[in-house]
Amino acid sequence: MEVHATPLPERVRPRTLDDIIGQRKLLGPSGPLRRAIEAGRLPSMILWGPPGVGKTTLALLLAEAVKRPFVSLSAINAGVKEVREVLSRPAGLFPPVVFIDEIHRFNKSQQDALLGAVEKGQITLIGATTENPSFEVNGALLSRCQVYILEALSRDELIQLVDRAIAQDKFLQSKQITVESYDALLRLSGGDGRKLLNLLELVASAHVLAEPLVITDDLVTSVAQQNIARYDKSGEQHYDIISAFIKSLRGSDPNAALYWMARMIVAGEDPVFIARRMLILASEDIGNANPTAMIMASEAIQAVKAIGMPESRIILSQVAVYLATSPKSNASYVAINEAIALAEQTAHLPVPLHLRNAPTKLMKQIGYGKEYQYAHDYDGNFSQQNYLPDDLKGHKLYEPGHNAREAEIRRSLQKWWGEWYGY
Known part of the structure; x- marks a missing residue:
């Protein structure tokens, strides 16, 4: 299988706003972002939409359109220190555009650090989120930003994405690709443009024969089953990995528990979700064998919410090790299940x-x-x-x-x- 240093989504990334597929309501002739760019303005904004619709690309091209420096941070990896380092850089003639991917993961102190810079005009903030900003973004910061909703790519737009990649990319051109059916490509990528292109490249890389490549649903499904090792927060592996994590805690193996938790962290899983699952385990599998476990897990949820990533990984690690090495009992869990079953049978008593x-x-x-x-x-x-x-x-x-x-x-x-x- 051929391997490329630069992934296909990056190789065929749009170079201008006109190249972007989809989002015509925002970028069409009368779209608000198009009008703002034509007027030479770029407001601070939150881009809210599902994964793989081009939020990062749009932010970069908006900055280029108004000829502004572009700085990108990920809320998964950046803490308050990294944010302050960006804000402390000399602004120059024009304030930079600071792009925060997954801004909903920033805690209050991180968002407050951005608020002052936005108010003073030190930066133009573009935040990207898959979550409702009304619930996940500080109200004061949200009030100083425009919220633009990015729509999921339609079937026709996803097909257009595939066809354009095949026509533009030299590696794909070398495979002489014909697409017999797009169904499996679209189904397995779940409407995510980035996953769609990665899957397309995976299928092309697996084709090592000299004859032209004909993409069929059976071929795509076969290659995907053999090769894709992805963590999809709404897909099967999401549940497989959280299951492995919980079973490792229940089985008193801190090493395995830390490994599966790290897999989730690296993949961008919400740390609050991890903490909540540990709270459930603390009651279900430890219970009164060690009541402190539930207190530890409950406090972890509050601490993770207050601190955010990347520091929250330390708290999650501490609690995971504590739960894994704690004595275990599911007596209360078994008791309530039996009590509910009995109550359903004897509600007349x-x-x-x-x-x-x-x-x-x-x-x-x-x-x-x-x-x-x-x-x-x-x-x-x-x-x-x-x-x-x-x-x-x-x-x-x-x-x-x-x-x-x-x-x-x-x-x-x-x-x-x-x-x-x-x-």
Whole structure:
């Protein structure tokens, strides 16, 4: 398979605004960005749209159109330090265009650092995001930016992207390509122009025969299954990798857990998503074997939101190692599942009279709350009485796990409910 140092999407990247496929509402003769460029103006803006529609290319060409310096940062890798370094550079005659990819990943302090520079005219900010900026971008910063919505590329536009690449790129020309069907190319790339071109190049690179290349759906599917190793945040491998991560934590292997987490980080996964999954695991797989695990995971979510990447990777690593090396118990998880199943089968059973509230005289007269034993009136703040529907008396749902912390819980339950529930 032939390998190229420069990927196809970069080799065929549009060189002018007129070369951009799609986004006619913004770039057509009466489009707002076209009018702004023709007037020599470039406002700070947020480009909101799905992956692979050309946000980075559009930002670069907008800067070139008004002859302004262009600086690109990724919110995945850039911290406050990198932002301040960019802002501290001499502006020159014209302020630079600072492009922030995935700006929704910047935390409040990073976005605040940009706010001052935008207000003072030190920079023209172009932020790109796949998330709704109303929820993910600081309100003060958002109010100083125009929001432009980029639309997903249509089927015809995606086909045009393929045809133009085949016509322009020398490597693809050498393969004498004929496209019999575009369906598999479009389906497997999911409307993402960048993935579409990468897949096209992958299919072309796999063709080593002398005769012309005929692209069919079967060929594309076969090559993709054999060669594409991608992390798609909405695709199958997304779920495979998070599954491997969770299973590694559950299996008490910090090395494997860190590896799979690093795969997600490198691929640009939302660190808050990773932290949330660890919080679920802390309850489901550790539970009362170590209640501190849930506190650690919960705090990680707040810390990741406050700090942002790349520093958040340190917090995620610490918590992942802590969870992986913690004692494990799924006793509470099993118990609630059994309780829900039982509740669905026995929803007709009444609440025992002694457990019912009695806010009126009539309710008291018919026995509501009668003979209820208030636990704090008894030695050890405990009095043995039935708390379940009468037909379920003695039905045990919670079985403590086999670990030091739940061994203490078991001893307490044996003291209180040993014969009643069979502990």
